[in-house]
Amino acid sequence: MSSRDVVLARVRRALADVPRGERPDEAPVARDYRRVHGSRTTEQTVELLAENLADYRALVHRSTAGALPELIGRLLAERGARTVLVPPGLDASWLAGSDLTRVEDRASATPRELDAVDSVLTGCAVAIAETGTLVLDGGPDQGRRRITLVPDHHLCVVRVPEQVVGSVPQALPRLAPDRPLTWISGPSATSDIELDRVEGVHGPRTLEVILLAGS
Amino acid sequence: MSGTYLGMPAFPRAAAAATRDGRLRANLTHATHTIRDKRAAAVAELDDWAELRAAGAAVKDRTLRHLDHYLEQLEAAVTAAGGQVHWAVDADEANALVTRLVRETGEREVVKVKSMATQEIGLNDALARAGIRAYETDLAELIVQLGGDLPSHILVPAIHRNRSEIRDIFRREMAGWGRPAPEGLSDSPAELAEAARLHLREKFLSAKVGISGANFMVAETGTLVVVESEGNGRMCLTLPETLISVVGIEKVVPSWQDLEVFLQLLPRSSTAERMNPYTSTWTGTTDGDGPQTFHLVLLDNGRTDALADTVGRQALRCIRCSACLNVCPVYERAGGHAYGSPYPGPIGAILTPQLRGIGGPLEASLPYASSLCGACYEVCPVAIDIPEVLVHLRERVVQGGPVTRGGARVVLKPAKGHAAERAAMRAAAWAFDHPGALRTGERLAARTRRLHPRRLPGPGRAWSATRDLPEVPAESFRDWWQRTRRTSAAQQGGSG
Numbered sequence: 001m002s003s004r005d006v007v008l009a010r011v012r013r014a015l016a017d018v019p020r021g022e023r024p025d026e027a028p029v030a031r032d033y034r035r036v037h038g039s040r041t042t043e044q045t046v047e048l049l050a051e052n053l054a055d056y057r058a059l060v061h062r063s064t065a066g067a068l069p070e071l072i073g074r075l076l077a078e079r080g081a082r083t084v085l086v087p088p089g090l091d092a093s094w095l096a097g098s099d100l101t102r103v104e105d106r107a108s109a110t111p112r113e114l115d116a117v118d119s120v121l122t123g124c125a126v127a128i129a130e131t132g133t134l135v136l137d138g139g140p141d142q143g144r145r146r147i148t149l150v151p152d153h154h155l156c157v158v159r160v161p162e163q164v165v166g167s168v169p170q171a172l173p174r175l176a177p178d179r180p181l182t183w184i185s186g187p188s189a190t191s192d193i194e195l196d197r198v199e200g201v202h203g204p205r206t207l208e209v210i211l212l213a214g215s
Numbered sequence: 216m217s218g219t220y221l222g223m224p225a226f227p228r229a230a231a232a233a234t235r236d237g238r239l240r241a242n243l244t245h246a247t248h249t250i251r252d253k254r255a256a257a258v259a260e261l262d263d264w265a266e267l268r269a270a271g272a273a274v275k276d277r278t279l280r281h282l283d284h285y286l287e288q289l290e291a292a293v294t295a296a297g298g299q300v301h302w303a304v305d306a307d308e309a310n311a312l313v314t315r316l317v318r319e320t321g322e323r324e325v326v327k328v329k330s331m332a333t334q335e336i337g338l339n340d341a342l343a344r345a346g347i348r349a350y351e352t353d354l355a356e357l358i359v360q361l362g363g364d365l366p367s368h369i370l371v372p373a374i375h376r377n378r379s380e381i382r383d384i385f386r387r388e389m390a391g392w393g394r395p396a397p398e399g400l401s402d403s404p405a406e407l408a409e410a411a412r413l414h415l416r417e418k419f420l421s422a423k424v425g426i427s428g429a430n431f432m433v434a435e436t437g438t439l440v441v442v443e444s445e446g447n448g449r450m451c452l453t454l455p456e457t458l459i460s461v462v463g464i465e466k467v468v469p470s471w472q473d474l475e476v477f478l479q480l481l482p483r484s485s486t487a488e489r490m491n492p493y494t495s496t497w498t499g500t501t502d503g504d505g506p507q508t509f510h511l512v513l514l515d516n517g518r519t520d521a522l523a524d525t526v527g528r529q530a531l532r533c534i535r536c537s538a539c540l541n542v543c544p545v546y547e548r549a550g551g552h553a554y555g556s557p558y559p560g561p562i563g564a565i566l567t568p569q570l571r572g573i574g575g576p577l578e579a580s581l582p583y584a585s586s587l588c589g590a591c592y593e594v595c596p597v598a599i600d601i602p603e604v605l606v607h608l609r610e611r612v613v614q615g616g617p618v619t620r621g622g623a624r625v626v627l628k629p630a631k632g633h634a635a636e637r638a639a640m641r642a643a644a645w646a647f648d649h650p651g652a653l654r655t656g657e658r659l660a661a662r663t664r665r666l667h668p669r670r671l672p673g674p675g676r677a678w679s680a681t682r683d684l685p686e687v688p689a690e691s692f693r694d695w696w697q698r699t700r701r702t703s704a705a706q707q708g709g710s711g
Contacts, residue, residue, distance in 0.1 A: 002302070003301075003304050003308060004302040006302075006304050006515075006622070007286075007302050007304060007464065007513070007515045008283050008286065008287070009622070010515065010519035010622040011282045011283045011286070011464075011519050012283050013519075013523065013619075013622065014519050014520075014522035014523035014528075014619065015281075015282070015283070015522065016523075017525055022281075024284050025277075027273075027276060027277035028273060028277075029273040029274050029277055030266075030269060030270060030273060031270055032263075032270075033263040033267045033270055033476070034262075034263045034266075037260075037261060037262065037263070052489065056488075056489075056492070107503045110420075111419070111420040111421075111454050112420050115416070115420060130489065131489040131490035133490045138501070138504055144453075144503065144504040144505075145449065145452075145453045145495075145505055146453045146454060146504075146505075149449045149450065149453060149454075150420075150454075168475050168478050168490075171475075172472060172475050173472075177433065177436035177471050177496070178296065178436065178438075178498045179498075179501070180453075180495070180496065180497045180498070180501050180504055180505060181494075181495070181496040181497075182449065182493065182494070182495055183490070183493065183495075183496075184492065184493060185488070185489070185490040185491065185492050185493075186492050187492070188446040188492055188493065189445070189492045190354050190408055190445045191371065191444065191486050192353070192354040192355035192358070192371050192373065192445075193354070193378055193381060193404040193407055194242070194245060194246050194249065194374075194377060194378060194404070195246040195247070195249050195250045195371055195374065196249060196404060197486070197488075198404040198405050198408050199405075200408055200409070200412070201408050201411065201412055201444070201445035201446055201447070202352075202412055202415065202416075202419070202445050202446035202447045202449075202450055203445070203446025203449060203492070204446075
């Protein structure tokens with residue numbers, strides 16, 4: 001008998017008390033928790049996202065489509081960045097206001113090459129207001145998972161209000177499970193020293209978010 | 216404390232030593248009290264916590280009641296998405312499997328993201344015996360590994376170490392594992408985190424094989440979920456060419472939607488955050504993004520034995536948040552090592568005896584490592600009634616009875632240590648049934664009062680070692696009643 005058969009046979013023997021013929025979905029699950037906590041206008045939801053992002057030490061900026069290239073240029077310059085990683089489908093106009101070297105997201109790039117890049121600029125798939133979370137799904141304006149991981153500075157543009165949802169239950173139906181997802185809530189952090197939160201371990205130590213309105 | 220749980224003493228002996236360690240107690244008190252208040256605040260933000268908790272328990276119960284169905288569904292979905300699924304009945308088989316999979320890559324080094332399952336099976340030691348070096352990359356796991364130590368907390372395995380101890384370990388040990396600690400490293404948490412970042416960066420950038428566990432596996436989609444804070448998880452899950460995930464079979468949940476419950480319950484219960492900094496989900500392999508080879512090792516190692524116990528199986532709902540450790544008065548004083556397994560605290564006291572059986576002295580002592588105060592049940596995000604299971608397991612230890620071990624039904628004998636207690640209870644029952652004998656015995660005891668020892672001899676010694684023996688009165692209640700009732704009845708003219 002294979003180990004697979006052994007484990008499954010043990011499971012079935014262990015469940016002798018479950019009536020034969022009971023279907024899995026007959027075991028009751030009451031979903032009477034909230035879809036979203038509290039009622040908010042669209043503007044208030046965006047405001048809550050900004051608050052919660054900032055609460056976990058992300059730097060939050062607001063922009064319109066017209067002002068975006070200049071803002072991005074300024075933020076990268078303030079950071080002292082000379083190189084910026086860009087996913088393949090990023091709107092080229094976003095970087096019109098900066099003259100630094102663009103590094104394309106290539107499959108052949110080694111992690112060491114990514115480590116030498118100063119910043120990464122991406123969009124996102126969904127942002128969750130209640131938790132201050134950005135979700136990346138590897139879409140054309142987000143790229144491979146590693147490009148938002150290895151560089152020390154991540155600049156992420158969220159289109160508001162269309163990419164913003166209130167809560168975790170509202171986010172999941174908008175995400176495709178077969179895509180690799182990265183949920184980001186603030187810069188990397190740890191609670192491993194005396195259970196106290198400290199920002200800045202292996203992921204980007206600086207997370208900047210631009211809430212882009214009217215795009 | 217060196218890196219093995221083998222031959223650990225039973226809980227009372229280990230706890231007696233730990234409670235005398237003033238620094239350990241101070242470290243634990245500081246850390247658990249910090250997180251306790253924060254967790255309460257994070258939970259209070261959600262006015263539907265009770266409903267989320269009930270749903271979390273119900274989803275897990277549904278999964279456990281039909282675990283065979285969901286495991287087969289998961290296997291099919293992972294395979295369809297390009298992953299390879301393996302099954303391991305016990306720790307030895309899982310270790311041999313992972314060792315073989317690493318060897319097939321030709322690599323001698325692996326990076327690991329913190330995983331309870333691989334702690335449980337002792338994977339690092341097994342890999343070391345095969346000449347493969349496993350680097351722990353979670354900060355607290357790194358502290359434990361560099362210190363040649365054992366984890367003492369589910370979330371923060373180095374909770375027993377304070378910042379200056381961590382600095383000393385980094386200064387002393389980092390050079391032996393790779394990049395040394397920076398010159399003049401202080402004990403500020405930010406500097407310590409920076410030292411870990413620099414030390415591990417080299418490993419991440421050159422790693423070819425990553426090993427992980429998973430917090431959840433979604434049966435309908437074949438998606439695995441890892442919840443973390445530092446980004447070491449993302450490094451291990453995305454940079455290597457090969458990813459091997461070792462996951463307990465109880466980690467499966469039925470549907471994608473079910474994550475909406477657990478991604479709200481887990482971070483708030485665990486680190487008291489609205490959301491942890493990073494959550495990664497992946498389904499099989501993705502062309503051009505992340506590891507191109509993915510192995511999932513599904514681990515039993517006692518879980519089906521726990522599943523067979525209709526009272527005890529609720530322990531398999533556990534999502535490893537560690538909230539029960541942080542509120543437990545026994546854990547706070549005894550520390551994690553006294554529990555003799557990677558699962559300390561209240562959840563460990565019910566999980567370890569069920570995964571390993573209650574045959575050994577440590578496992579038989581664990582159900583007693585509790586005051587049954589119930590704080591663990593109150594904070595448990597999936598409503599595991601830990602006191603109920605503790606009492607149930609105590610009954611098994613004392614009275615014996617049917618249990619499942621290694622998939623087979625066996626009948627346990629009553630614990631030997633309790634034979635004297637049962638004999639005493641039988642003697643007491645006989646005496647109370649025979650009033651003449653009881654009276655004679657009481658009078659005899661009263662007359663020999665001066666000769667009574669302060670401590671009981673023989674099997675009663677352990678009981679009386681921590682208790683004062685009651686003094687035997689000069690006159691028994693029965694004699695006093697007979698004497699005074701007669702007198703008072705005469706005084707009151709028989710009106711009573």
